[in-house]
Amino acid sequence: MTDQTLTDTTGNADTMGYWQKVARDGPRMGFWFVLPTLLLLLFIVVFPLLMQLYLSFTWWTPLEGIPWYQAWEVFNWGENYWFMITDPRFWGALWRTVLIMIVAVPAQFFLGMALAYLFIDKFPGRKIFYSIMLTPMMIVPAVVGLMFFLLFQGTGPVNDHLGLPAEFSWLTDVNRAMISVIIADIWQWTPLMFLILLAGMLGVPSDQLLAAKLLGGSNWQNFVKIILPRMKTVIIIALVLRAVECFKIFDLVFIMTKGGPGVQTETISVFLYKQTFGDLEWAYVATIGLSILIALSILAVKGLSYMAKK
Amino acid sequence: MSSIQIQNVTKRFGDFTAVDNISIDIEEGEFVALLGPSGCGKTTTMNMIAGLEDATEGAILFDNQDLGHVRMQDRNIGFVFQNYAIFTHLSVYKNLSYGLEVKKVGKSEIERRVKAMADRMSISHRLDQPASSLSVNEMQKLAIGRSAIVEPRIFLLDEPLSNLDAGFRAYMRAELKVLQHEFGQTMIYVTHDQIEAMSLADKIAIIDQGKLMQYGAPLDIYNDPQNRFVANFVGSPRMNLVDGELREEQGALRLMLHGGAEIRLDGQVKTAFTSDAKVHSGSFGIRPQDIYFGEKRADNDIRMQGKVEVLERVGPKRLAYLQVQETMFLAFDDQAQLRVGDDVPFYLPSGASMAFDLESGRRLGGQ
Numbered sequence: 274m275t276d277q278t279l280t281d282t283t284g285n286a287d288t289m290g291y292w293q294k295v296a297r298d299g300p301r302m303g304f305w306f307v308l309p310t311l312l313l314l315l316f317i318v319v320f321p322l323l324m325q326l327y328l329s330f331t332w333w334t335p336l337e338g339i340p341w342y343q344a345w346e347v348f349n350w351g352e353n354y355w356f357m358i359t360d361p362r363f364w365g366a367l368w369r370t371v372l373i374m375i376v377a378v379p380a381q382f383f384l385g386m387a388l389a390y391l392f393i394d395k396f397p398g399r400k401i402f403y404s405i406m407l408t409p410m411m412i413v414p415a416v417v418g419l420m421f422f423l424l425f426q427g428t429g430p431v432n433d434h435l436g437l438p439a440e441f442s443w444l445t446d447v448n449r450a451m452i453s454v455i456i457a458d459i460w461q462w463t464p465l466m467f468l469i470l471l472a473g474m475l476g477v478p479s480d481q482l483l484a485a486k487l488l489g490g491s492n493w494q495n496f497v498k499i500i501l502p503r504m505k506t507v508i509i510i511a512l513v514l515r516a517v518e519c520f521k522i523f524d525l526v527f528i529m530t531k532g533g534p535g536v537q538t539e540t541i542s543v544f545l546y547k548q549t550f551g552d553l554e555w556a557y558v559a560t561i562g563l564s565i566l567i568a569l570s571i572l573a574v575k576g577l578s579y580m581a582k583k
Numbered sequence: 584m585s586s587i588q589i590q591n592v593t594k595r596f597g598d599f600t601a602v603d604n605i606s607i608d609i610e611e612g613e614f615v616a617l618l619g620p621s622g623c624g625k626t627t628t629m630n631m632i633a634g635l636e637d638a639t640e641g642a643i644l645f646d647n648q649d650l651g652h653v654r655m656q657d658r659n660i661g662f663v664f665q666n667y668a669i670f671t672h673l674s675v676y677k678n679l680s681y682g683l684e685v686k687k688v689g690k691s692e693i694e695r696r697v698k699a700m701a702d703r704m705s706i707s708h709r710l711d712q713p714a715s716s717l718s719v720n721e722m723q724k725l726a727i728g729r730s731a732i733v734e735p736r737i738f739l740l741d742e743p744l745s746n747l748d749a750g751f752r753a754y755m756r757a758e759l760k761v762l763q764h765e766f767g768q769t770m771i772y773v774t775h776d777q778i779e780a781m782s783l784a785d786k787i788a789i790i791d792q793g794k795l796m797q798y799g800a801p802l803d804i805y806n807d808p809q810n811r812f813v814a815n816f817v818g819s820p821r822m823n824l825v826d827g828e829l830r831e832e833q834g835a836l837r838l839m840l841h842g843g844a845e846i847r848l849d850g851q852v853k854t855a856f857t858s859d860a861k862v863h864s865g866s867f868g869i870r871p872q873d874i875y876f877g878e879k880r881a882d883n884d885i886r887m888q889g890k891v892e893v894l895e896r897v898g899p900k901r902l903a904y905l906q907v908q909e910t911m912f913l914a915f916d917d918q919a920q921l922r923v924g925d926d927v928p929f930y931l932p933s934g935a936s937m938a939f940d941l942e943s944g945r946r947l948g949g950q
Contacts, residue, residue: 483662483668484668487656502672
């Protein structure tokens with residue numbers, strides 16, 4: 274380090290930036306401890322992203338006969354992106370994913386909120402019910418898929434219970450297949466919503482609730498004016514989390530319907546799977562994956578920054 | 584404004600009895616302090632009045648109407664929490680207006696009353712600010728204002744001054760008294776600070792271990808405590824209370840103190856100790872300001888001899904710690920002549936002394 278660097282800094286620790294401090298004091302010992310992890314993370318996160326970005330600008334598929342790093346030979350100047358924008362199957366899959374999101378997430382939210390509200394008061398058996406409530410989200414999604422696959426069979430318990438004939442099919446019907454998938458998703462993920470919202474609700478100071486009650490507020494008034502505003506942060510976290518998770522929905526759909534009938538329940542993840550292992554369009558998959566990642570990141574960052582402002 | 588009758592109220596939490604058969608009558612417009620050490624059941628009593636807890640036994644009546652089946656929302660109670668429970672996510676204005684808004688009072692009416700209350704509590708300049716930005720002192724005012732604005736039937740305050748700094752606490756004590764007169768409200772005030780209770784309340788209910796020890800006007804309680812607990816709890820500095828065995832020899836009655844000293848009982852206090860023949864061990868009580876030095880002033884005053892251990896300045900006076908064998912007496916150095924290490928005679932006026940049964944704590948031969 275030069276004297277110049279030292280005289281440039283004011284020496285005031287508050288106004289000095291991190292790197293200025295490093296310039297003055299040399300790297301901290303902690304830096305060396307963190308470095309291996311940092312490199313590993315770079316390799317795990319940044320490398321695949323760059324690889325994906327690179328491939329998305331080529332025609333490369335594993336059938337091409339050249340290793341992936343030589344994919345520049347089939348560089349295509351972003352034609353994959355154009356293809357994606359004009360691919361109705363992509364838009365269909367995206368729309369279905371969004372549909373699941375805009376139906377399932379609000380449903381999970383309202384159910385979770387209602388359940389959480391029931392659980393803020395103590396009642397006999399609260400702990401047992403609490404454990405039972407959380408069970409669905411503990412189950413492996415593939416198993417949940419299988420459960421609902423069996424439940425929604427023509428001769429399965431659902432039809433039996435509702436008194437519907439075996440010909441009344443759920444999973445092979447154009448409209449009902451989607452409904453079945455959404456029901457399964459709601460069943461599995463309401464508990465997570467419930468868990469997050471309950472934690473947020475219990476964080477509302479109980480004396481403020483009592484004060485609101487003693488001032489004559491009805492339960493509904495106090496809920497809207499005291500509990501909800503205080504839960505704003507938690508609510509946004511829960512919604513963003515579930516919205517992003519929805520984009521990953523795969524196991525349920527794949528086991529229940531395989532995306533069918535036709536492509537009627539094909540979500541983004543299922544679509545990507547089929548492109549990857551059926552059509553071996555790996556460059557195209559990279560294009561879609563990257564686009565979705567960017568879109569979701571913007572969504573999440575917007576949501577979280579909105580929350581940070583409040 | 585309401586009168587309150589607490590009738591034989593008991594509250595149990597499992598095996599633990601928090602409140603044990605307490606009865607208190609509070610008249611309309613009265614300011615009553617529930618006073619006792621931490622964990623004595625005073626807050627539980629107040630919570631039952633507010634409806635936060637249900638009484639296990641007994642009844643609480645407002646204006647002779649049983650409140651057992653009235654929800655707390657409908658009891659119309661002003662409740663000031665110990666930590667104020669300000670809605671910190673709302674503005675000061677919204678805090679004040681909350682009780683009116685939920686009752687669907689008209690907007691202009693709300694605005695008028697909020698402004699008036701803010702003026703009264705001198706927080707008008709803060710109305711538009713978030714309540715979380717207030718100082719503790721302002722939160723205190725806001726908490727009282729928020730409850731007062733709905734004109735509650737009764738006002739409950741749970742240790743409202745305990746979080747304040749000393750200067751503001753003294754101010755707020757005076758302010759509360761003024762407010763109580765202005766609102767003309769029945770107020771119940773929970774505190775463990777006997778000075779607060781003595782200076783504020785029309786009546787004090789002293790509670791210990793869930794039991795009502797005494798209920799009455801502050802001066803009556805001070806001058807005429809009904810038991811050893813009350814005598815010990817009320818007054819600053821505390822009453823001298825010395826315990827010992829009663830021994831009668833050749834017509835003279837002495838209290839043989841546990842530390843080895845003895846008090847030769849005489850006059851009214853002797854009569855008090857002899858009023859119950861079953862009492863064998865007793866507690867002798869005398870307030871520090873009643874002890875005097877110098878010439879004996881009355882025939883049956885009791886003479887003691889003790890060594891000045893410590894002299895402590897309390898305001899303009901000095902408090903002397905007088906050691907008589909193992910027993911310590913506190914007295915005000917009324918003639919400003921004592922020096923540490925002096926071995927001096929002092930007198931316990933028989934008429935101002937109190938006798939208690941050590942076993943039950945009961946006052947013997949009270950006025």
